Amino acid sequence: MKTNFLVKLFLLTMLLPAFAGTMRAQTLSNAPVRVAVAGLVHGHSAFILGRKSKTDIVLSGVFDPDAALAQRYAKRYNFDPGIIYTDFDKMLDEVKPEAVLAFGSIFDHLAVVEKCAPRGIHVMVEKPLATTPAAAKKMQDLARKYKIHLLTDYETSWYPAVEKAFQLVKDSNFVGQVRKVVIHDGHQGPKEIGVGPEFFNWLTDPVLNGGGALIDFGCYGANLMTFLMKDEKPISVTAVTQHYKPAIYPKVEDEATIVVNYPSAQCIIQASWNWPFSRKDMEIYGDAGYIVQVDKSAMRIRGRKFPKEQAVQVTDKDIAVYTDPFTYLADVIHGKITVPPHGLYALENNVEVVKILDAARTSAKTGKTIYFKPGK
Incomplete structure (x- = not known):
């Protein structure tokens, strides 16, 4: 009971400033x-x-x-x-x-x-x-x-647990120096989950979608890691793809593993159309602790403050996060909020995401590691 109380107190202390700031911003004009x-x-x-x-x-x-x-x-x-x-x-x-x-x-x-x-x-x-x-x-x-x-817009940008994980990394230095991030995104496959034909036709086209699972789900990890690393550019990208279901997806890969290397950290992105269930989760490991974001609300944390792993639930009532992308868009247009440089929705971040995905696509095709030129 005492440990749970300390966890809640620690998280609440971290939550209040950001939450109050967002509430102040949302008192401005709400013209549609x-x-x-x-x-x-x-x-x-x-x-x-x-x-x-x-x-x-x-x-x-x-x-x-x-x-x-x-x-x-x-x-x-x-x-x-x-x-x-x-x-x-x-x-x-x-x-x-x-x-x-x-x-x-x-x-x-x-x-x-x-x-x-x-x-x-x-x-x-x-x-x-x-x-x-x-x-x-x-x-x-x-x-x-x-x-x-x-x-x-990414679904993971709406997750309270993602926002909380980033806040713990940035504001409280909970994990210390980030060294490794492992991100899993995927589901059983577009056909298996029953997407409509108008969606399926372009989603499985190498030109209209740019690829298969590597693009469809690899982009989440590239977006999240780019935010975590702020302005730091990758050194290299290495990717391996598989084609387990060519009868269903003849033109594109249905499985991808992408390794993105930075000067001081590494990100492993696992993107799949083959998992038995849908998942969007992230593991952040540092030299002082770790954070596992399990789903949109559930987390597991362990660090110097909590040497034993603690389970945590975070909702939009606990932390300032936009759970609706269109509300976010409206507030940006009205000037109620400013998109932070390299934020999850930001243009700079997402141009970098496309570069990472393109390097991964080339790596998988050639079997070689793709190295980034400094400043590129």
Whole structure:
């Protein structure tokens, strides 16, 4: 009982400052942001189409070239079919959204930014940012030139346990010097979990998605590790991929292990379409302790303050974290919060993610370790 009390007291002390700061920020204007959707073929489009009514955003337009698909989605999610467009430019010019949410293929992200940025329209894409470093660089240049926000959404950015893990590493030096991070992300496979055909077709395409499991789930680990390492660039990337289910996924890998080396730390990213269950977890090891983020709320910690491993539960009532990416987007647009450099949603972070994934893809193809040039 005494140990549990000390754990709770320690965590509460760490939680209060950040929580109070976020509450102050959220007392500012809550005018709704006009948003439009670009594409429906990403299964995560349900995040916005099925979102319960809130006052922070207004869904003003939905674009998809497949009119029949858009009508089915309008019926499924009960939105006004009158806001459906099959011409993207027409939707942008008539609806005049403040922000566009990209739910097409990863390859299509560049085209969305090319249309939105010159119009001064902010963009949020689903992970990862782009399929190639060249596309990511073009998107970055456009966002900077036209001064728009270009954010990348990852489910793990919403997890209270992830936010708490980072806070313990940064603010309390709980683990000391970070030496090794092991990140697991994956599930049974797109077909096995029953994704729709419109999602499956591009998700398993080496051009439209950039790869298979390596891209789909490897991006989470690259995003989290890039944040942990702040401005530090990798020295090298080594990757091995497997193709266990070629009958289901003939064009892309369904298993990947990526090793990202830094001057003082190493990250092992395991991405899979072969696990018997879905998982998104992270282990952070330092020279003073470790943190295991088990799921969105559960953690296990051990360090000098707690020499025996302690189980911890963290929710959004305990720590300041945005559990809804669209609320985050609205607050960024309204200036209520500032995206930190190399933050999980940040453009700088996600350009780096694409570079890591590209190096991993090349490493797996060539069987060689890919070394980064200093400053690149």
